[in-house]
Amino acid sequence: MEEKIEKFKKMIKEKKMIDSMLALLQWDLETQAPKGGYKLISEMIGELSLKSYNLTTSEEFSELLCELKEKEEKIDGILRKEIEILEEEMEKIKVIPSDEYRAYSELTAKAQGIWEVAREKNDFNSFAPILEEIFNYNKKFIEYRGSNSDVYSIILNDYEKGMNIEKLDKFFEKLKSEIVPLLKEVTEKEKKSKENLNFKVDEYNQKMLSEELLKYIGFDLNRGILSESAHPFTLTVNKDDVRLTTRYFENIPFSSVFSTIHEGGHGIYEQGIGDELKETMLADGTSMGIHESQSRFYENIIGRSKEFWFGFLEKSKFKYKELEEISLEKLYRDINEVSPSLIRVEADELTYSLHIMVRYEIEKGIFSGEYSVMDLPKIWNEKMEKYLGIRPDNDSEGVLQDVHWSCGLIGYFPSYALGNVYSVQILNAMKKEMNIQGVLERGELNKIKEWLNEKIHKYGKLKTPKEIMVEITGEEMNPDYYIKYLQEKYRSIYK
The missing domain is CATH 1.10.1370.30 (Neurolysin; domain 3)
Known part of the structure; x- marks a missing residue:
């Protein structure tokens, strides 16, 4: 059991490292990156997002979560809660095709630069096409989850549990x-x-x-x-x-x-x-x-x-x-x-x-x-x-x-x-x-x-x-x- 817990912690550390690198790229994108660098940063964000996705949705990770959950009486409250949250995250993203997950990550990174220029120039029309893509992706990702509930209610619940x-x-x-x-x-x-x-x-x-x-x-x-x-x-x-x-x-x-x-x-x-x-x-x-x-x-x-x-x-x-x-x-x-x-x-x-x-x-x-x-x-x-x-x-x-x-x-x-x-x-x-x-x-x-x-x-x-x-x-x-x-x-x- 201890071996499985250590393996789990090692995989979580890897995921958190990836997420930290994503955060640093996001920081650079929004604070000091030149506009000419937005494209490359967007691609880097897409690549790292895919790595995080692959780790979280891997069969190895899923099996490890199941094994730990079966023995949850032997693990502490922190680990139990962590497993609960990770299971929820997996349920949300595993139904999304990996290529679409990556494309969406790149899209939102790229959109921030387009929004900034559009706001500076008072030009909503230049921002509207990519904004429509973002809304469409959100709708499609919720539909992949197969719920009969209203799409927007599910999105609201993702931000604040129990909200609709x-x-x-x-x-x-x-x-x-x-x-x-x-x-x-x-x-x-x-x-x-x-x-x-x-x-x-x-x-x-x-x-x-x-x-x-x-x-x-x-x-x-x-x-x-x-x-x-x-x-x-x-x-x-x-x-x-x-x-x-x-x-x-x-x-x-x-x-x-x-x-x-x-x-x-x-x-x-x-x-x-x-x-x-x-x-x-x-x-x-x-x-x-x-x-x-x-x-x-x-x-x-x-x-x-x-x-x-x-x-x-x-x-x-x-x-x-x-x-x-x-x-x-x-x-x-x-x-x-x-x-x-x-x-x-x-x-x-x-x-x-x-x-x-x-x-x-x-x-x-x-x-x-x-x-x-x-x-x-x-x-x-x-x-x-x-x-x-x-x-x-x-x-x-x-x-x-x-x-x-x-x-x-x-x-x-x-x-x-x-x-x-x-x-x-x-x-x-x-x-x-x-x-x-x-x-x-x-x-x-x-x-x-x-x-x-x-x-x-x-x-x-x-x-x-x-x-x-x-x-x-x-x-x-x-x-x-x-x-x-x-x-x-x-x-x-x-x-």
Whole structure:
């Protein structure tokens, strides 16, 4: 038995090595590779993806999993969970022909470069053909699995176990019924202006502040780095090599502030995974919804609080001189201004989930056949006007703004809204164990990180989202807490 376990661990190590190399190629592709190098990198990603596929779907690996499962009473809980997750992964990919698996891996790598150029040139038509291919591949891969369920529901379940169209329709309907009237209520009040936050800061100083913020919230820059990309993201090689990106706009310095804190939340999660999981397939976030709960927790609940900025401005070694000229009350109001915006990553807390609803309804419509890819700019603009009352002037600030679809992350967007809801439930549980306001005012962010490490991060994939939420909060996901949080916060600001 020990011999089989060692063989299993050896094969997992090989798979993780391949996956780490893929991560490094992906990082290079999105941060610094010249456009002329995209083709070769895409081919390299395809080749390595095929190696990972071949290992995972091999008869030898399958037989080894079966043998270990038959003796599962003799193996520990970590190994049992690892086998369970690997079996699920195998079931998903073994039905996909190897040539198509490789082709799709190359396609999504290539698509990111095409998307970036299309966004720069405001040219959706140049991106549409490859985007349609990506959607078609996703549909075909699900059909290979032979399920009678709705294609999009299966994709949603892959990102968040137990999730489907029926549940998300009810979830978004509840959010819409509460958020849209609240949005109307607060925007009819006195307008707040955040012009004071749109002062000019050069890229170097924005970088300096971003690194200071990451250290302040608890991201370990000895085990991670911060770079730049067209769209901020977090990529993990392993828990000791976690890579974040942000982006800098000279006249909107707080854009990088919040994207940096957001990605920092993702990074803290990855760095906090238990050491005993490091060499296993469990060394990752349990779901994208829980992962987004951590980034949204840091970005919004912490980063947009008055207490956080009081502590940071008192303790930080580096800060913009302009911040010292703004009262704390004014700063708090400005960073929480409610103003429907075109760009999701710049959205305030109140309107953010409406941006996600637009994307969710579009994805659902494409898989149902209601929408075609070529019609997406028109559909996007109509939905933005319907939910947020604003209409993009061009596709770069509309349908082309997000990188996700080019990466093949179809079905990912609802995770952001789920993460918002999870984050507030987690906040309520944390309040019962510590004075969060006092902790933030004193700059003791380590206490918050340690609490999250202990309750969530260290478990990686060892526990399901449902198990984590029930253990922390005593119940499954409940959007009522999030709605109440938004109502209390914004009615307080917009009196």
